[in-house]
Amino acid sequence: MRWIRFTKDGKTNYGILEGQQILEVAGDPFAGYERTARRHELDAVKIEIPLMPRTFYCAGLNYTAHVIEQAERRGIQPDIPTKPDIGYRAQNALIAHGESVVIPRDATEQVQYEGELVAVIGKQAKHLSEADALSCVLGYTIGNDVSERTWQRSDRTLWRAKNTDTFKPMGPWIETDVDLDALETIVRLNGKPTTQFRTNDMLFGVARFISAMTRYLTLYPGDVMWMGTDGVSPNLKSGDVVEVEITGIGTLRNPFVSESAGG
């Protein structure tokens, strides 16, 4: 099932996407819903972020090749994580499928994409075993963890490098029927594939993270976990369009504009 959040005629609702048609619901997939008789064509609505997360978790370094490549770029020894230590991103930075990533005026040329699987939590959970961990997941969406690498190196935290307004595209919808092992992530820059990897080639998978996290913390409906990225990104500039496709889920597409031109 595909959950989509959309705006039509000034009203924002959840719906179930079937092919190119949205079956509008009353309520939401977290607290409960009822189907309505209202139908909308997908191309006649504005797609919104699938949810405003409660806690916004992110696995920073979760693919071996990405860790090694980032270290080589910085001329340091790669430090492969040995356990799943989750990190955080910030709600202010979220934008929807189709909305523009605005590159700040003083950003360097090192603005890059990171295509990521996003797990959306549907049920409150604590002390889950790895075998039971996925029972709290409602479904999966796609994230682009846009990063300004110069600020990532120079700042004490990731507040500006990764959480500048518009730096966190998420969507286009939540797919509930997913075989994690079958997924492939393909990132395209202006239509040409530039990065491709098996989505589940993670150091620590979704279940392992959830099991480790819920030893100490409660996951709540509406929490999201961005699962990290593999490979490298070229530098992005105003006018570029980045598509993050995860097979079986969908494609998240966002143009990049410069602050002077578009923001």
Place this chain on the structure above:
Amino acid sequence: MRWIRFTKDGKTNYGILEGQQILEVAGDPFAGYERTARRHELDAVKIEIPLMPRTFYCAGLNYTAHVIEQAERRGIQPDIPTKPDIGYRAQNALIAHGESVVIPRDATEQVQYEGELVAVIGKQAKHLSEADALSCVLGYTIGNDVSERTWQRSDRTLWRAKNTDTFKPMGPWIETDVDLDALETIVRLNGKPTTQFRTNDMLFGVARFISAMTRYLTLYPGDVMWMGTDGVSPNLKSGDVVEVEITGIGTLRNPFVSESAGG
């Protein structure tokens, strides 16, 4: 004015605290409110966290003495921040005034408090000058940034060291009439003062942080900014009670219990 969020007879509402009496309102201080005729005695209600934050910001290192002392404990050179790089904490960890901090079974003896001023954002804000920065602040409350120092050193992120469930007491209310330069923070362990500092002896004050942050990000009503701590904390154990008083705001009081005993 003091904004309090409370539960009485199973219903949670905002109210205005006048002396020991709560004037219940309909609505909230962010989206708007109307006074009602309902009155409650403060000691007859359950105090709740003043709000569930949207984005949960935290200035990790913001007092010179704290930075130096933490470095000395670790045997490393102190690295005094030269600019205001904001960090994050996690919503799952929040508890209200009076609720228990639960020390996990496998925590070491190095569980410590950090008494902090908390700025509560009341208005959407971007590109604020330092002179105008405080115009987006609704008021101030108090936070205890409870930390497990062993995990803080061993983990790649602060997820477990600082964001274990119950590790973020916040409250008891939001005070809107505050002279930042007059505030003093006093932390008491089992009734005895153990840490005391001028609250505004920050490396970067609230206005400086807001001005720097809003160059890149939008602050929204319901965001909170925890402003860091000074001094050192003794190690805490089950049965301890920690009070964080900030003069002119109030006192945040929480008992500590061990997971085996209380959680």
